[in-house]
Amino acid sequence: MSADELPAATHTVAEWVASVEAGGPLRGFRCPQCGFTTATWNLACLRCGRVGLLEHALGSAGRVVAFTLLTVPGDEFLNDAPYAYIVVELDGGGRITGWMPSVRTVDGLRIGERVRFMASYKPGVQFVRESDTNDPRKGG
Amino acid sequence: MRETWVVGAASNRFGKMKETGREAATRVSLAAIEASGLAPKDIGYTFVSNCFGIAEHQAHVGPLINGGLGIPEVPSCTIESACSSSSAGLHEAFVQVAGGFVDAALVVGSEKLSHLDTLAATSYFAIAADYPFETKNGATFPGLYATLASAYLGAYRTTPEMFGAIAVKNHANAARNPHAHFQKEISMETYLHSPIIASPLRLYDCCPFSDGAAALVVAAKEFVKSPQSEPLVIRASARAGAITEMQDRPDLLGLPSTRTAGAKAFRQAHLEPRDIDFAEVHDCFTIAEALALEDLGFFPRGGGARAALDGLTTRDGKLPINSSGGLKAKGHPVSATGVSQVVEVYEQFNGLAKGREVPRTQTALTHNVGATGGSCSVHIFSRR
Numbered sequence: 001m002s003a004d005e006l007p008a009a010t011h012t013v014a015e016w017v018a019s020v021e022a023g024g025p026l027r028g029f030r031c032p033q034c035g036f037t038t039a040t041w042n043l044a045c046l047r048c049g050r051v052g053l054l055e056h057a058l059g060s061a062g063r064v065v066a067f068t069l070l071t072v073p074g075d076e077f078l079n080d081a082p083y084a085y086i087v088v089e090l091d092g093g094g095r096i097t098g099w100m101p102s103v104r105t106v107d108g109l110r111i112g113e114r115v116r117f118m119a120s121y122k123p124g125v126q127f128v129r130e131s132d133t134n135d136p137r138k139g140g
Numbered sequence: 141m142r143e144t145w146v147v148g149a150a151s152n153r154f155g156k157m158k159e160t161g162r163e164a165a166t167r168v169s170l171a172a173i174e175a176s177g178l179a180p181k182d183i184g185y186t187f188v189s190n191c192f193g194i195a196e197h198q199a200h201v202g203p204l205i206n207g208g209l210g211i212p213e214v215p216s217c218t219i220e221s222a223c224s225s226s227s228a229g230l231h232e233a234f235v236q237v238a239g240g241f242v243d244a245a246l247v248v249g250s251e252k253l254s255h256l257d258t259l260a261a262t263s264y265f266a267i268a269a270d271y272p273f274e275t276k277n278g279a280t281f282p283g284l285y286a287t288l289a290s291a292y293l294g295a296y297r298t299t300p301e302m303f304g305a306i307a308v309k310n311h312a313n314a315a316r317n318p319h320a321h322f323q324k325e326i327s328m329e330t331y332l333h334s335p336i337i338a339s340p341l342r343l344y345d346c347c348p349f350s351d352g353a354a355a356l357v358v359a360a361k362e363f364v365k366s367p368q369s370e371p372l373v374i375r376a377s378a379r380a381g382a383i384t385e386m387q388d389r390p391d392l393l394g395l396p397s398t399r400t401a402g403a404k405a406f407r408q409a410h411l412e413p414r415d416i417d418f419a420e421v422h423d424c425f426t427i428a429e430a431l432a433l434e435d436l437g438f439f440p441r442g443g444g445a446r447a448a449l450d451g452l453t454t455r456d457g458k459l460p461i462n463s464s465g466g467l468k469a470k471g472h473p474v475s476a477t478g479v480s481q482v483v484e485v486y487e488q489f490n491g492l493a494k495g496r497e498v499p500r501t502q503t504a505l506t507h508n509v510g511a512t513g514g515s516c517s518v519h520i521f522s523r524r
Contacts, residue, residue: 011432013272014145015273017272021285025226039187039202039212039273039390040273040385040387040388041272046383046388064405065291065392066287066288066290066291066294066392067290068282068286068289068290068338068340068341069285069336069338069339070280070282070283070286070338071336071337071338072258072262072280072282072337072338073262073278073280074262074263074266074275074278074279074510075259075260075262075263076257076263076275076278077278080278083278084281084301085177085277085278085280085283085284085287085338087287087386087387087392094387095388096387097273097274097277097279097385097386097387098277098278099277099278099437101369103506105340106336106340111290111294112458115438122277123276124277124278126276136445
């Protein structure tokens with residue numbers, strides 16, 4: 001079996017990264033069997049094991065379900081601390097992690113707050129508060 | 141399956157090593173073999189863990205260790221499972237010995253990161269997460285566990301003093317452990333005034349970057365005619381995996397791999413959580429100890445964080461937890477950690493844990509997590 005004949009996903013990790021860097025859409029996968037939705041690159045469903053996932057455009061807005069304010073970063077975020085690292089429940093399904101450079105204090109964000117993906121000057125999924133955007137689609 | 145024992149164990153002092161990881165690994169290996177009463181030539185297989193050997197420009201360290209022990213012909217294998225690497229090595233050694241493939245095996249873990257600065261060490265640790273989907277988005281290990289702590293605080297009534305009591309307890313234990321990185325007690329006031337690293341986690345919620353090495357000798361009962369010390373009978377050796385990425389987990393209030401490995405281990409041993417006399421659990425951060433106590437079934441959901449504050453997990457408590465000081469204060473030389481937990485059980489069983497003895501030492505459990513729970517090992521030991 002040649003490399004071209006090996007099982008493939010509808011997009012590669014590199015294509016996912018490129019899409020993030022281009023400002024979206026956030027590409028993901030949806031399981032045709034159980035409906036599980038994820039941004040993470042996989043060939044099979046994390047929940048039910050079904051092989052063969054469908055391409056799925058993830059929403060760009062959602063609500064924060066967990067977060068931390070990081071003051072000691074890794075090398076790729078050396079000049080960005082403090083910032084929030086967040087887990088977001090996206091509208092339309094699926095969760096994604098990202099960072100929020102606009103959050104500089106522990107009190108600067110709360111669980112349940114609505115956020116929106118926005119292209120960044122550097123790699124990584126950046127979010128901003130939805131209230132800070134002028135997007136007419138923003139919800140409450 | 142043959143009854144399999146841990147018959148020798150050794151650790152150096154965690155902290156900052158002057159020697160290389162390879163030298164330290166070889167020295168603790170020989171010490172463990174000497175403690176076992178066996179000879180290097182009795183070793184049939186060597187399992188080595190050295191996750192970040194690349195930081196020392198060294199891979200394939202197994203043959204170097206075996207060469208240093210005078211047994212270059214013995215096969216070796218490097219086992220990598222992030223922070224649970226050497227407990228994974230113990231599992232593989234158990235499989236080899238219990239399955240009758242070899243009569244005795246050496247398990248050794250070693251790590252040296254102190255020559256790196258905090259930034260570099262933080263970055264090395266972070267590569268055990270999912271690089272494009274977590275690390276690239278700003279995750280660090282304190283950040284990932286802080287995210288779990290954030291979810292925990294949102295779900296249960298939790299005070300900073302609860303996490304603080306875990307740190308105070310483990311420092312008190314480490315102060316009595318000559319292997320420990322931090323051999324000093326801390327007060328609750330010191331904890332509460334320590335700086336935030338990743339909210340809500342403070343400096344004293346976090347384990348240190350440590351150098352260190354630890355080794356075990358695992359052998360079949362029938363091969364060890366007259367053990368030199370009280371052996372640890374391996375009643376269970378269980379491993380489990382789970383979704384790595386935090387974004388895909390069904391909930392953030394525990395580590396599924398701990399639940400699975402713990403349940404498997406209790407089934408293998410025909411024991412229940414109430415049968416365990418003391419345990420070493422993976423407390424890379426205080427929240428990790430709280431979650432482990434719940435996921436292993438020792439305390440109900442939401443009860444793990446307050447156990448230390450209520451005095452239930454101190455050395456004289458109902459269930460002593462991390463009498464060694466844990467990762468939190470004994471230190472966390474990644475690849476040595478899993479084996480060092482078993483060294484603590486060995487020392488408790490053999491009366492070698494001077495000044496930090498736990499009252500009952502019939503049955504013990506060790507719990508070792510890889511990264512944020514992508515992998516996990518649980519072992520249960522008892523006396524003969």
